[in-house]
Amino acid sequence: MTETATIAAALDRYEVVIGLEVHAQLLTRSKMFCPCPADYTSAAPNANTCPVCLGLPGVLPTINQQAVDFTVRTALALHCDIPPFTKFDRKNYFYPDLPKGYQISQYDLPLSVNGHLEFPVNGDAVRCGITRVHLEEDTGTMHHAGDVLQSATSSLIDLNRCGVPLMEIVGEPDLRTPEAAREYLVRLRQILTYIGVNDGNLEKGSFRCDANISLRPRGAQELGVKVEVKNMNSFRAVQRALESEIDRQTEVLDAGGTLVQETRGWVEAQGRTISQRSKEQAHDYRYFPEPDLPPLRLDAAFVERVRATLPELPEARAHRFQQQYGLTAYDAAVLTDTRDEADTYEALVAARVPAKLAANWQSGDVAALANEHHVPLQHSGLGIDGLASLLRLVDAGTINGPTAKELLAELYVSGGNPEALVRDRGLAQVSDTSELSALVNAAITANPAAAADFRAGKQQALGQLMRAVKEATGGKADMPLVNRLLRERLLGQ
């Protein structure tokens, strides 16, 4: 059986229960509890530190205001409640990447609770509850001599990342398929990048995901044994890892065996999960309220101020695009995939480019160029204004499609004024009917076989005649008009 078929069969017999936990680094300028820069990626090892994030004797934490704002902003985007009282707690455990021997996190009174995320999976609407969104600090990083923790004789510790603000988003175990899990993450990441709190980079580790998965026979009430899955560094990996787990767990359960409650790591190269440690003994983190930090009382006025900083969210914006610009659901989704895309589109429309035209070009040729050059439109030689100018020329019929495509490709890299270039190079479209009629007649005369084929019903024969006219105009003919004229001449329409 194929992988998909195996999963499908398993899903017939078992209900899969998936809950996702996301840790997202916040785009603040400084760290969570000290003023060190939050961007540590270009610093030499241990250079981006201070006594506070090093956990030296005598230091004290201070709460980053922006991190609180960002977390509340996220909570509001996820329809969460913001309780009026929240506090930080110490989560105590020993590990070399945790200098203080405790992580400042939130335990029983987090910043927000009780939200949800809705998203389509294969056309069906899925709603996943969000248990809580809370704030904590990131740990340092470690390199293990030989790269494999279990066999390394020594480990190297870099504390640059220590103390970076981390937002933890805990989803309810409402997801029922690996695909739904993937879509949840896609949508969540989209929202976080839209609202400007996270850069959504899974490879870099600024957006991390762990999954909890259990299986139970269809119809059973009790939840099955829960397995935690870690080390999935892409959305595809999440889906594959969960499918692999369903496979593994089904095999055990079908054979009448019992599963172990444990943590398993996804090994991309092997396409399977490997047991990391047994979770039979739950960690005793000895949580207690952080005595060095007074609590937070977030009143309604504060929440409304933060709510006012929320931009239009992707789903709402896509819906509006359909209504306001007459776009299809598909086109609207593409054009609102990121906030930059959506802003670009609306800037084009505001610059008098017709909605449909702007949509086609932006999601077609412009997207392809952005991909090819790894440069978004805003930073290209052309820019949004330049593209608007170019597309207005297309809309006015001043240049034809092929000319516009060529200009676009050239100006994307080198920049320049489209109107001036069209004028200076004489690129204006040939759309004079009498001029084109003469050329059409000449092309028919020069290609009698193609003309005859077309009259006989071979549609593709028209192409040869079209190309002939195009060449004769040096590529500037209004091709839809040429098409019409050819048909009129050949079929007498």
Place this chain on the structure above:
Amino acid sequence: MTLSRAEVDHVATLARLGLSDAEKDRLLGELEAILDHIARLQRVDTSTLAETAQVGDLVNVLRADVPEAPIGAAAALRNAPATDGSYFVVGAIQGTELDA
């Protein structure tokens, strides 16, 4: 109130304190005596009392998100017992380190 030797072992592991058997035996007695004294706390009716996590009435003490220069790697590593010049170095981390 009796503390067991097993509990002493467990707490010592949680606290990463390497204690000899003699130390653990001694601690068992000392901690039991202290816990016996502390047991009087249970007699206090606290049903109407909230916990004091901090004295005083401070709330919403926040720092503006303005970065400051870090102290740099040399200062960070200066007191390190073991370093390779760039990183802090520790020995083999067994899989069980994160248990308990």
Place this chain on the structure above:
Amino acid sequence: MTPRTITELAAALRDGTTTPRTLLDAALAHVDRTEQDLNAYLAVTRELGYTQADAASHVLEEHPDTASPLCGIPMALKDVLCVDGIDTTAGSKILRGFKPPYTSTAVQRLFDAGAVCVGKTNCDEFAMGSSTENSAYGPVGNPWDIERVPGGSSGGSAATVAAGSVPYSLGSDTGGSIRQPAALTGVVGFKPTYGRISRYGLIAFASSLDQIGPFTRTVEDCALVYMAIAGHDPRDSTSDPRAVDDPLASLHAGVAGMRLGIPREYLGEGTEPGVRDAVQAAFRVLEAQGATLQEVSLPSTDVALSVYYIIAPAECSSNLARYDGVRFGSRVERPSLTDMYLQTRGVGFGNEVKRRVMLGTYALSSGYYDAYYRQAQKVRTLVSQEFEAVLKEVDAIVCPTSPSVAFPMGSRDDPLSMYMCDVVTLPANLAGIPGISVPCGFVDGLPVGLQVIAPRFEDARVMRVAHAYEQATDFHAQLSPYASAAA
């Protein structure tokens, strides 16, 4: 030449009869002579001191009128206070050789005022103890009788002032660690309102209880040091933004018309008769000064010690987790990380620290949190409420600082009996209210301390009552044998 107060020295520096260098020379010479007996210092900071003395000289020359009263005057710092580049051990082997890359806020404020640092003083390891016998570097001798303890945990800071080497020092107080040694060594020791003096740079023992405070010879000197270091610090989120009332403004107002309360539970059967007599004589002095004294009751006193010995160990068990041999301090090298942790902490920590870390870890652990930690935090509220109620009936509380005078070294080897030293000091830490100890008599030549306690932010009131008492007596002018011999 008797040891002079800050006020006297400030005048002498300005009228040219002495210089900062001269004062430092004298302080260092006195320390050298007495260290064998007292062991009050873990580090003598000669180089730093002379640099500061010279800088202070310039300031006094250029701006004698605006220079701080502390400018050019030698002082000492308890070795739980971080000073950039200077060994800071917290009295522990686990921090042997540790040189912080930064300076505590309170200390920096003293340095900015032109203070001259003579050295880092000996203390109970990580401030845990009531006798300084828990120092990993040997105990400190009480200048009144070097076979006896000076109290703790700030024993070194108390002893060096009592010995007359320096006119003031800084200590820290979590359950009485400034007030109790002040009482046992016959000097003034002050614990401010929690949040009044920044804890940034104070090596943490119990975060919700710790406060830095001064040891001085007089209450007026105490006010001067307090004003130099108190006030909001953005690096300490628990430091209070309220403006600091200058105690000097009300210092001489006297106690006429004030109501003072004597908690009956603070003069219980654990109080030595000599202490009781001295303190009751002090009450009569206050009455003669015009105060009305009345008995009050703090019924939770009986359980306050239990509350403290859950909360303080719980917080310390977490605060001391960073001592793991990875980034600083001493390490016992082992091939595996776990063994390194176990051995480093097993060897590096002393018995009292291990005891409290075990107790605290247990109180926070799964299954015990509600019964111990949560219950203690609730009873803590009760302790605060009782103080609040009593301090509405009376303006301040007066009582002994310690149930006993200085006891012989080694005489209290049972942990609980040692904990009892703090039974009337630790409640003020639980409630976060200010308290002071001032000398009020002697028992067989050993000092007794009178404690004054007031509501939160009434630090000035504490000093006002204490000053009134002090000026009506001459106990503060009595000198220990080491101070009398100062030349």
